[in-house]
Amino acid sequence: MIAFLPLALVAPFCYACEGNIVARWGTAGLDPFQVLFGASAIGTVIALPLAIGSGQFFVPTSPFVLADFTLLFGSIVHVLVYAGYVGLIARAGSVFAGQVSYIVTGSGVFWAMLLLGETYSVWVWLALLCMGAGLSLVQPRVAERTTLGETAAHG
16 A cells, blocks of 8 residues: 555645645736636646546436535535635745645544544544644744835835
């Protein structure tokens, strides 16, 4: 299983790159929903041929069943949460916004308990406690104040 560890690190690496790029260069004047739309369009160009080629392409059809509504609900939640994440990067910085991943991890533990009946050892609870303590130490980026004269002198 250790051979798959580098594969598991791809998503966190991409999140780190995204957070730093958005924090450093911004979103070219686009709001978070516009950024997400562009990212989704690019993702569609990449994923659509893969989905069709592998036979995994799915289009909900009438009569709609629970799986169709779940897909729609999950998509709406994803758009709102991810747009909020992009907006948080722009407002509070990439380090503060990156803390979202720890909240997602903790939420996953609690959802697994609630929905799947999973139980965890004391080590998992200690790890979550350490994560919570670390989260409490991270603060949002403080906006830099500049006067008009400083901006004109440097710009």
